[in-house]
Amino acid sequence: MGAVTPADRAPKQDRSRATRQRLLEAAVCCLAEHGWAGSTVSAVAERAGVSRGAAQHHFPTREDLFTAAVEYVAEQRSQALRELPVQGRAAVVHALVDLYTGPFFRAALQLWVAASNEPQLHARVTELEARVGRETHRIAVELLAADEQRPGVRETVQGLLDMARGLGLANLLTDDTARRERVVGEWALIIERTLE
């Protein structure tokens, strides 16, 4: 065998990145479906079709894996949100609420709630929540073309994101789509009037 050349290394890095991504996606699904108590590195490795050793190479601890997974999906969602074609404030309100009603929110919620009882998760998830929260707020302000120099505008946008989070929670046990559509339709009008 000859020396490892940069050309050999590149596909290896690609494979490693692909494995990491499969693990992160499997971790989010696992958390959303089974909660923190049912989410282990082994279960995720099996779901991703990766050996337990390889999973532990990427993520030494259970906490590493699941916080990285929630962060990964949060970044993907932020990216998707940033690329939204701007179609007016009402459409932005709907898109923001949609962030909180899929499997990602379910996974994040499981992690948040577990962190409230598990000291080894608490600091990491608190820091992650703050980071994701700031980023979502920043994107919301931009998409809504909200002028935060005006008194009350910052709090209006924050309250909207709190409402979106509450709507996500209301969708946890039952399909709340029909009610949510009516609520969001009305609140989109209120937000439009308030930010005018």
Add this chain to the structure above:
Amino acid sequence: MGAVTPADRAPKQDRSRATRQRLLEAAVCCLAEHGWAGSTVSAVAERAGVSRGAAQHHFPTREDLFTAAVEYVAEQRSQALRELPVQGRAAVVHALVDLYTGPFFRAALQLWVAASNEPQLHARVTELEARVGRETHRIAVELLAADEQRPGVRETVQGLLDMARGLGLANLLTDDTARRERVVGEWALIIERTLE
């Protein structure tokens, strides 16, 4: 020993009711602090200073105990809310949000999230959530003197309760009081303008 007279029976019923109440209160604290995974009938019985046998006499299963506990506190909170002196809509908005930031909301959240992964809890908690949600909505409409005949008013009140739930979630890992006060201050004004 003579026959059991009604006079003997009354204190026995009182004791039984007091035991039941101690168990329910201990169950809420246990759920709020340790989550569903850390909440067992034994742990609650010990906390309440009641024998495991007596606890099981009142609540045959773990599901019975914890759903009854969340329902009990929900009823207490509804009662307290109904007895609020009416001081205008802004004060009502603050009082509604307060419902979602204490140990009761923490306990309910743990139960809701556990129910999303535990089939034996799902149907009971879904039914409980619907009942508590309808009651809270009814009280909110009354306290806000909201005229649900007017288009959009029902959805405005629902969205406010969704926001309150989201604010509760934001208070789970850190003390969010300062930010929440600013958000609620602003949204109380928006609600006042919208319901005028």
